[in-house]
Amino acid sequence: MSRAEETDPELVEELLGGKHRALARAITKIENRSPGYREIVSALHRHTGNAEVIGITGSPGAGKSTLVDKLARAYRDAGHTVGVIAVDPSSPFTGGAVLGDRIRMASNIGDMDVFFRSMSARGTLGGLSTATADAVKALDAFGKDKIIIETVGAGQNEVDIVRTADTVTVLVQPGSGDDVQMLKAGILEIGDVFVVNKADMDGAARTVSELEEMIHMREDPRANLNVGHHGADAFSGDDRGGEPHGSVGDSDSIGGSDADDEERGDGGWTPKVVETVATSGEGIDDLVGVLAEHRAYLERSGRLEAKARTRYAEEIRQLVRSDAAALLERELDRRGGVEALAEAVRERETDPYAVAAEIVGPLEACVEGDR
Amino acid sequence: MSRAEETDPELVEELLGGKHRALARAITKIENRSPGYREIVSALHRHTGNAEVIGITGSPGAGKSTLVDKLARAYRDAGHTVGVIAVDPSSPFTGGAVLGDRIRMASNIGDMDVFFRSMSARGTLGGLSTATADAVKALDAFGKDKIIIETVGAGQNEVDIVRTADTVTVLVQPGSGDDVQMLKAGILEIGDVFVVNKADMDGAARTVSELEEMIHMREDPRANLNVGHHGADAFSGDDRGGEPHGSVGDSDSIGGSDADDEERGDGGWTPKVVETVATSGEGIDDLVGVLAEHRAYLERSGRLEAKARTRYAEEIRQLVRSDAAALLERELDRRGGVEALAEAVRERETDPYAVAAEIVGPLEACVEGDR
Numbered sequence: 001m002s003r004a005e006e007t008d009p010e011l012v013e014e015l016l017g018g019k020h021r022a023l024a025r026a027i028t029k030i031e032n033r034s035p036g037y038r039e040i041v042s043a044l045h046r047h048t049g050n051a052e053v054i055g056i057t058g059s060p061g062a063g064k065s066t067l068v069d070k071l072a073r074a075y076r077d078a079g080h081t082v083g084v085i086a087v088d089p090s091s092p093f094t095g096g097a098v099l100g101d102r103i104r105m106a107s108n109i110g111d112m113d114v115f116f117r118s119m120s121a122r123g124t125l126g127g128l129s130t131a132t133a134d135a136v137k138a139l140d141a142f143g144k145d146k147i148i149i150e151t152v153g154a155g156q157n158e159v160d161i162v163r164t165a166d167t168v169t170v171l172v173q174p175g176s177g178d179d180v181q182m183l184k185a186g187i188l189e190i191g192d193v194f195v196v197n198k199a200d201m202d203g204a205a206r207t208v209s210e211l212e213e214m215i216h217m218r219e220d221p222r223a224n225l226n227v228g229h230h231g232a233d234a235f236s237g238d239d240r241g242g243e244p245h246g247s248v249g250d251s252d253s254i255g256g257s258d259a260d261d262e263e264r265g266d267g268g269w270t271p272k273v274v275e276t277v278a279t280s281g282e283g284i285d286d287l288v289g290v291l292a293e294h295r296a297y298l299e300r301s302g303r304l305e306a307k308a309r310t311r312y313a314e315e316i317r318q319l320v321r322s323d324a325a326a327l328l329e330r331e332l333d334r335r336g337g338v339e340a341l342a343e344a345v346r347e348r349e350t351d352p353y354a355v356a357a358e359i360v361g362p363l364e365a366c367v368e369g370d371r
Numbered sequence: 372m373s374r375a376e377e378t379d380p381e382l383v384e385e386l387l388g389g390k391h392r393a394l395a396r397a398i399t400k401i402e403n404r405s406p407g408y409r410e411i412v413s414a415l416h417r418h419t420g421n422a423e424v425i426g427i428t429g430s431p432g433a434g435k436s437t438l439v440d441k442l443a444r445a446y447r448d449a450g451h452t453v454g455v456i457a458v459d460p461s462s463p464f465t466g467g468a469v470l471g472d473r474i475r476m477a478s479n480i481g482d483m484d485v486f487f488r489s490m491s492a493r494g495t496l497g498g499l500s501t502a503t504a505d506a507v508k509a510l511d512a513f514g515k516d517k518i519i520i521e522t523v524g525a526g527q528n529e530v531d532i533v534r535t536a537d538t539v540t541v542l543v544q545p546g547s548g549d550d551v552q553m554l555k556a557g558i559l560e561i562g563d564v565f566v567v568n569k570a571d572m573d574g575a576a577r578t579v580s581e582l583e584e585m586i587h588m589r590e591d592p593r594a595n596l597n598v599g600h601h602g603a604d605a606f607s608g609d610d611r612g613g614e615p616h617g618s619v620g621d622s623d624s625i626g627g628s629d630a631d632d633e634e635r636g637d638g639g640w641t642p643k644v645v646e647t648v649a650t651s652g653e654g655i656d657d658l659v660g661v662l663a664e665h666r667a668y669l670e671r672s673g674r675l676e677a678k679a680r681t682r683y684a685e686e687i688r689q690l691v692r693s694d695a696a697a698l699l700e701r702e703l704d705r706r707g708g709v710e711a712l713a714e715a716v717r718e719r720e721t722d723p724y725a726v727a728a729e730i731v732g733p734l735e736a737c738v739e740g741d742r
Contacts, residue, residue, distance in 0.1 A: 038724045045722035305717065312723060313713035319727035320703070324695050327735055332691070342684035346676065351416035352683060353409045356690035364698055366737035 008036045012043045015142055020115060023142050030134045031119050033127075041134045047141035051083075052295055055149045055162035058171025063197040066278040067171060067287075068150050072114045074284050075146045083139035086118045087132055087151040087161050115144065129160040130318050133311070136164060159190060166307060167294045169193045169287075172211065175203030188214065191271055192294050195287060199275035208273055215271045269297050331359050379407045383414045386513055391486060394513050401505045402490050404498075412505045418512035420679075422454075423666055426520045426533035429542025434568040437649040438542060438658075439521050443485045445655050446517045453485040454510035458503055458522040458532050486515065500531040501689050504682070507535060530561060537678060538665045540564045540658075543582065546574030559585065562642055563665050566658060570646035579644055586642045640668050702730050 014022035026044075029037040056071075058064050065086075072082045119128070119135065132149060139147045151161045162168050170191035188194075194211050196204055272290045276283030298304040332338045335358070344350050385393035397415075400408040427442075429435050436457075443453045490499070490506060503520060510518045522532045533539050541562035559565075565582050567575055643661045647654030669675035703709045706729070715721050 038728075042722050042724045045716070045724075046719040049719065308717045309710065309713045311713075312716040313709045315723040316703075316709055316712055316716070316726050319723050320699050320730050321696070323727050323731040324699055324734070325692070327731060327738070328691050328695055331738060332687075338684045338687055339680065341687055342680045342682075345416070345683040345687070346679045348417040348420065351413050352686040352690050353413045353416075355687050356694050357409075359691050360694040360698060363695070363734050363737065366734065367698070367702060 008039050012040055016047060023138060026138045027117055027135050030131055030138060041137055044137050044141035048137050051140040051144055051147045053136055053147045053165045054291060055165030055168045057151050057158060057162045060152055062171040062173040063278045064150055064171055067197055068148055070278050070281050070284045074288050076114055080145035082114045083144035083147045084116045085132060085135050085149050088120050128157060129164060132161050133164045133315060163190060166298055166304060167192050167291055169195060171195045171197050172207055173198055174201045174207040192269060193290050194271060194273045196273060196275050197278050200277050208275060211273045219270055269294060379410050383411055387418060394509060397509045398488055398506050401502055401509060412508055415508050415512035419508050422511040422515055422518045424507055424518045424536045425662060426536030426539045428522050428529060428533045431523055433542040433544040434649045435521055435542055438568055439519055441649050441652050441655045445659050447485055451516040454515035454518045455487045456503060456506050456520050457489045459491050499528060500535060503532050504535045504686060534561060537669055537675060538563050538662055540566060542566045542568050543578055544569055545572045545578040563640060564661050565642060565644045567644060567646050568649050571648050579646060582644050590641055
């Protein structure tokens with residue numbers, strides 16, 4: 001049987017059997033939402049749950065690619081297998097930089113035990129965080145020990161993507177004004193580990209102490225009393241602060257803030273700041289150590305399970321919503337299309353509430369009758 | 372029968388009979404999404420279509436309230452009846468400023484033929500543009516000749532709200548940097564009429580010429596060749612520019628850009644710039660004239676009908692989507708709630724795609740069986 005005729009069960013089998021080409025094809029189907037991708041992800045799900053998933057985010061130029069490269073190499077040297085998903089939500093097409101990354105990654109490591117894959121918004125508009133989560137499942141089921149999700153920390157989309165990871169690592173470039181940008185995006189609030197990369201640059205020590213101060217304020221809201229606007233704003237989400245907050249995103253976001261706040265209680269996790277020079281490899285061992293510490297904390301505290309639950313709840317909501325949207329679009333078409341319905345409304349033959357009742361009503365009746 | 376026991380058909384009848392208290396109660400029900408509001412809007416719909424709906428947006432401090440006040444008075448003096456809906460999407464509660472507006476409006480005009488009503492996001496979170504459109508219908512069915520929607524021009528929500536109007540008026544304060552803010556919000560792109568208010572201030576002439584230059588670039592994209600970043604960016608949406616654009620919002624936005632672009636072809640509408648000093652009433656007559664010109668253009672060109680169709684299509688989509696979301700939430704609850712389902716996924720008893728299929732599948736089967 002030629003590759004084109006290969007059925008999905010065989011693809012799943014080959015992936016589980018350790019064939020990298022099957023893994024690559026599965027992720028392509030996932031990225032493009034090709035027919036059969038759901039069955040693949042469904043079939044893979046029960047083989048997942050063994051990988052450590054690490055998210056790495058930061059501004060362009062902060063050195064994410066180099067850091068991910070060195071981190072992957074360190075894991076590989078320690079005998080672990082690694083999968084990397086580099087996600088660029090802003091570009092609808094895979095750009096040159098990512099292509100360059102792919103070449104770099106391949107040449108540096110030289111074996112498929114570091115599997116590198118870039119994903120863009122091309123095939124997956126509007127559902128990039130779902131597609132990322134699905135690709136992570138493919139890598140997890142394949143048997144990768146460490147999975148790294150790399151994305152630019154620029155907005156809510158990116159926050160959603162990086163939150164599909166168990167441990168969120170935020171890269172900060174000294175003196176770059178990154179802190180302000182990331183405060184805006186709500187990224188500092190979700191960081192478990194902060195990496196001041198290019199720690200040999202001027203201003204690195206100041207950036208480290210600023211981050212530590214912010215973490216301190218997050219830990220102890222009484223410290224907020226003496227700080228200016230930025231600090232107070234950024235960490236108003238602290239669970240002991242008393243006030244509800246919404247800066248990370250709406251309540252539908254993966255890993256909702258309420259759950260995250262738990263880990264900041266007594267005996268919780270205090271975010272760590274690590275200094276690295278990714279180009280020389282300096283500090284990478286420290287980072288590996290801190291990531292392992294956070295993982296141990298997650299397992300010990302039960303937070304790993306809680307995070308998974310929150311994540312799966314969000315996956316369910318997203319899928320239900322998008323499936324229902326597709327169904328409704330077909331129903332609108334079946335009734336002549338939304339344009340014709342709008343024209344009937346304009347002619348005062350009907351009205352929008354009557355149309356909505358006509359479309360959603362039968363679904364409700366059907367569900368009620370089912371009971 | 373006491374007012375509390377009054378049934379909705381009676382409320383509709385009284386509203387259509389010209390009772391302002393019934394109008395006020397209907398809008399309260401619409402704003403709060405109280406039981407029965409749908410039936411009210413449904414019943415009113417076929418009595419709508421006679422009012423001219425004017426949207427007025429601009430930054431805080433640009434003088435919107437004063438301008439709306441003077442405009443309402445001018446219409447009143449010309450023998451028209453007026454309804455005003457002032458919408459503040461940013462504040463969850465009606466603030467002091469709006470209360471002040473209400474008092475001002477009442478004392479200035481002194482009769483109910485200018486009906487003023489403020490709406491906040493309080494009762495209508497997530498559906499403020501739908502609620503605004505519904506309130507406009509109540510005013511239209513009541514028989515108001517001119518309906519003014521007033522909102523702060525700050526973001527996509529506000530753009531959606533002001534686009535429920537047939538004519539969009541954008542207020543700009545001289546030398547305020549408003550232009551840059553509004554470029555960002557995509558508001559300049561949707562303006563049919565620009566008002567430079569406080570035209571007696573320093574810098575007013577410059578603001579007028581900047582606006583005229585921008586309109587010129589929008590009309591003739593060849594002019595873009597010689598301009599800097601802002602101009603080119605703001606009007607990349609021109610239909611003759613060749614490139615697709617997305618700055619106004621997604622394709623679901625009311626009055627999608629494709630439709631709007633039409634009116635900029637030959638014989639279309641070139642946005643006008645009007646100078647006013649709202650506090651003294653200077654320029655208000657000019658504004659009234661330009662608004663009438665735009666209305667005549669809309670009727671003559673068929674754009675009025677096209678806009679209504681686009682708006683109703685969006686209303687239908689919004690209602691179908693929110694009704695379906697409520698139905699799905701109940702279905703998730705019926706299956707034990709999303710938390711329990713997420714836990715089953717975490718335990719690998721099922722997976723998110725299987726759960727989504729379980730929930731949406733029966734709806735699909737039911738709809739198919741119906742055919």
